[in-house]
Amino acid sequence: MTPVEWAIVALAALGAFFSGVAAIGIIRLPDVYTRAHAASKSDTLGAVLTIAAAALALETGLSTAKAVFLLVFMFLTNPTAAHAVARAAKDQGIEPWTTENDQ
Amino acid sequence: MSADEAPGLYVESTIIMTTVRVVAPFVLTFALFIMFHGADSPGGGFQGGVITGSVVMMLAFAFGIDSTRQWLDVRIVAALASGGVLVFAGIGLGAIALGGQFLQYNVYKPYYYEASKYGIELVELGIGGIVASVAIGLFFLLAAGFGYVTGEGER
Secondary structure, eight states: OOHHHHHHHHHHHHHHHHHHHHHHHHHHSOSHHHHHHHHHHHHHHHHHHHHHHHHHHSOTTHHHHHHHHHHHHHHHHHHHHHHHHHHHHHHTTOOOOOGGGGO | OOTTSOTTOOOOOHHHHHHHHHHHHHHHHHHHHHHHTTTTSSOOHHHHHHHHHHHHHHHHHHHOHHHHHHHSOHHHHHHHHHHHHHHHHHHHHHHHHTTSOTTOGGGGTTTOTTHHHHHHHHHHHHHHHHHHHHHHHHHHHHHHHHHHHHHHTTO
C-alpha cells in the first residue's frame, strides 16, 4: 500500500473510533450537558476525520474541494449547535449533574 | 433562571451569532446551487427551498425571533410564495397559450434558444420560492404561538 492509502485507512479508522466514543458517550453519560460534551467533541472529530479520509480517497478536483468545504463547515457548525443546546438547557434552568446526585 | 428574568426572553450568544453570520451566506449559495442543479443531478426546488427556509430559522435562533420578524416582513414572505406560484403557473400556462402542453418548454424555443434548460430552472426557482416562504411562514406562526403561550403564563 502507498503512504496515501495508509493515511486514508488510519483517518477512517480514527474517525470510526471517535464516532463510536461519541455514541457510547451519548448513551452512557448522565445528563444533557455531559451528553452535549460527548456529541460535540468526539462526534465532530469523528466526522471530520472520516471526511478527511474521503477527501484523500477521492480523485483530486471538485470532489475533494467539496469534501474540504464539508469538513470546514462541520468543524464550525457542530460545536456551535452543541453550544446552542447547552445554552438553551441552561436557559430552561436544568441543573448540571454532579456526583452529589448519585448519593 | 433568576426570578426577575422574563420566561422565554432570549439573550443572544456571541458564539452563535458569529457562526451564523459566517455560515449564512454559504448556506444561501448552497441553496441556490441545489435549486439550479435540480434538473440534471440530485436536488431541486423543494430541497433548495427548505435550505433557504432553514437559513431564516438559523438567523432567528441566533438573533431572536422579534428582530428577524422586523427584518423579514411577512408581506415579503407572502409575496415570495405567490410570486413562485405565478412563475410556475405562468410558464406552464404560457406553453398552453403558445399551442403546446402544460409545461412543454420547447414551445418557447423561437424566443430563446435554450428554452428547455432555462424553463426548468425558472420553474425550480418558483418551487424553491414557494417552499422557502411556506417553511418560513410556518416557523413564524409556530414562534408566535410560543410567545403567546408564555405571555399568558404570567397569570
